Amino acid sequence: MGVKIDPLKCTACMACELACGYHRDDAFALLSSCIVVYRTRDKKDYFGVILKEEEDLVIARPEGLEVKRIGAVEEGGGGGDASAKPMLLREACDLCEDRDDGPLCKQICPVDAIYLD
Numbered sequence: 765m766g767v768k769i770d771p772l773k774c775t776a777c778m779a780c781e782l783a784c785g786y787h788r789d790d791a792f793a794l795l796s797s798c799i800v801v802y803r804t805r806d807k808k809d810y811f812g813v814i815l816k817e818e819e820d821l822v823i824a825r826p827e828g829l830e831v832k833r834i835g836a837v838e839e840g841g842g843g844g845d846a847s848a849k850p851m852l853l854r855e856a857c858d859l860c861e862d863r864d865d866g867p868l869c870k871q872i873c874p875v876d877a878i879y880l881d
């Protein structure tokens with residue numbers, strides 16, 4: 765089971781990214797977050813969300829939700845393109861195991877785009 769994101773509900777508000785950084789570092793430290801919103805202006809504000817797990821990247825884009833093995837991303841590129849590279853250096857999602865209320869990102873998402881599956 766892991767965190768998944770419904771890309772058609774997501775509005776790229778970044779609340780999950782801030783929340784995850786806070787969970788990790790007790791501060792709004794975006795670089796500590798293992799869930800990241802990316803946006804490319806050259807593609808008319810196209811955006812997606814990437815989540816780092818121990819072995820996979822979960823990638824939510826308007827085209828749909830995709831789970832890619834980290835080894836495959838390193839060898840073959842893709843999986844979020846340039847945005848994937850800093851993701852690989854981050855800690856993996858721990859499902860907020862120290863919280864009684866479960867994943868903070870899920871709790872804070874204003875449009876219920878985050879779910880567990």
Ligand code: SF4
Pocket residue numbers: 769773774775776777778779780781801813872873874875876877878
């Ligand atoms: S909090 Fe929800 S709506 Fe906002 S970026 Fe994250 S998944 Fe998308």
Ligand code: SF4
Pocket residue numbers: 767783784787798799815856857858859860867868869870
């Ligand atoms: S479940 Fe916790 S550790 Fe995982 S992405 Fe959400 S806030 Fe971050």
